[in-house]
Amino acid sequence: ATLRGIMPVLVIPLIASAVVGFLMFIVVGKPIAALQSALTDWLNGLSGSNAVILGVVLGLMMCFDMGGPLNKVAYAFAVGGLADPTDGSLKVMAAVMAAGMVPPLAMALATTVRKKLFTKTERENGRAAWVLGASFITEGAIPFAAADPLRVIPSVMAGGAVTGALSMAFGCTLRAPHGGIFVVPLIGEPFLYLLAIAAGTLVATALVVLLKGARRTVTAPAPEAGAEVTG
Template sequence: MRLVAVTACPTGIAHTYMAAESLEQAAKDAGAEIRVETQGSAGSAPLSAADIQAADAVIFAADVGVQDRERFAGKPLVEAGVKQAINDAAALLDRARTAAAGRPAEPGDAPAAEPAAGPERTGAVEQAGAVESGAGPAARLRQWLMTGVSYLIPFVAAGGLLIALSYALGGYRISDAPDVTEHFDPASLTSWAALTNQIGTGAFEFLVPVLAGFIAYAMADRPAIAPGFVGGYAAVTVGAGFLGGLVAGLLAGAVVAGLRRVRVPRAVAGIMPVVVLPLVGSLVVGTVMFVLIGKPIAAVMTGLTDWLGSLSGANAALLGGLLGAMIAFDMGGPVNKVAYTFAVGGLSIGNQTSLEIMAAVMAAGMVPPLALALAAALRGRLFTPAERNAGRTGWLLGASFITEGAIPFAASDPLRVIPSIVVGSATTGALSMAFGATLRAPHGGLFVLPLAGNALPYLLAIAAGVVVAAGAVLVAKRIGGGTEPDIPAPTTTAATA
């Protein structure tokens, strides 16, 4: 059997490549041939037309919209999240074999895409970035939102790191420096600090429009991008912020998807995607955001900002502990992404507590791989040879804020590993918030430590969580009689951009 597959996760760092490796190994074990396209942050080597044409079935293991999915039109298609591909790739291959044989698909199998009719299809959306109409409402909503977040992260990373660098070079008053177009001295460190601050601030101004634009893109393809960006701009203008961007993106996608269902004469169909849909969609979304719902959302956003600003002491620590536990619970899965998205969204607010939340979430995300690497190094006989090998890479993965480095351990012993790392990450999140550590960078792990506020207490919070989680794992394994089993645990390797 010949298969092709596409893997993609919101950050495009770890799950994307782990899912690809798992599918390739499962295909090798089953005697099947598979070609996998990884749509990750390191770029993508697209599947050739010949590979797609020769494939008996297609597998999409993605938590975001698959790019250029119209290439697979007419092929038997199975769709699942990246976690399912990592944990049970063999089951996906079985579903693909069933779909290729023409038997009725199992629940959750995505229907095959229909060939496009004319220059613009008027039925259900199936173009690049769209989510399968056969998926459940919750799954589709999650994919739409995660697509927006995946395109948002590079802007947050670039802007956040540049702003943090500007503070490191010029102090926290550098944001008050005059515009560099009016005064810039190449020999002055302050001028360079002001320049990096203003470039980073410019990148941050795109956050909400990019979020809204690509949520809309995931829902209704390219014609929805302009209405989404317009809605995002309106959200920023009225003060609706990150929450307004989410609403604007969903609104734009829904409006354009609805307009695409309107049947028009063939003479008009050619200009629909490039003129009519962006024009009418932008007008409708802009009007609704500016006139009807923008201000109420802004009021909610103001309340959220005030609440975050009021958090201190025990309340802040409790929030940090909760977010830390969420980050560790499924190691890059949906619960993890909710906590991470909440932290990234707070960066657009920019107050002290929002920066503390980002620091707490990143610190907590580093704990699971580091803790398990430490535990495997201290008591290797309690772990399988494969887990000990995973522990060696876990040091780098944890230091890089790739929580998925803990998956090989959790996959083989979830009942003892997951509660242990949840406790450790919750400890780190609570301590980080209690210490008042701050961070503008949304990724980078220990490599952005010089840009953190209260860096030494922040490092102590991470160390404390690692020790707690490692100790809990070792105690749990000793109580449960953990020894080297005969069957080695599965190994995975995460690739980074």
């Protein structure tokens, strides 16, 4: 009887945690670690003369899963370069942070300029996304991506790619691993850096509004046959 009482609160959770942990470490963990290592090697290969292409790739990675594995690989790649900073590694850090700010800022702007395309909850999340985006908290866009991934994710990826490319092309640098606009004094070419963020945010916002507006037009009910049409 005693064992039966502790089974659901102690034994079963303990066994389940052990099984899941084993599966994550052996079945899932090693392939993910290998993939991350391969991605890091590939990113290292893009450094140097392919700076703008590297900026595009990092921007896409930062905005694809917004805090997930690809985002973390790009961020870890950038932060790792700060251990032995060079001009190239500082440019990478700048591009990564700039691109990571785009998704929440774009969602904040989209919910401001086209409120009717979003629910009340999304509009409230949009107000918070201004602060999250400015603080380089990419996860601020996750509620929007979860609700409409096919329109939000490609849009913010495009915006992030633009920002990453422009940041690298402008030669912007960053010596801090985090902080958003609050570390502007540590940014090389700060005005061009903010311009890159603004450009990517506008691109992402325009695409989100366009795609959501197109969906709304397609799904709008057609008027019934014989209904009176008023001019």
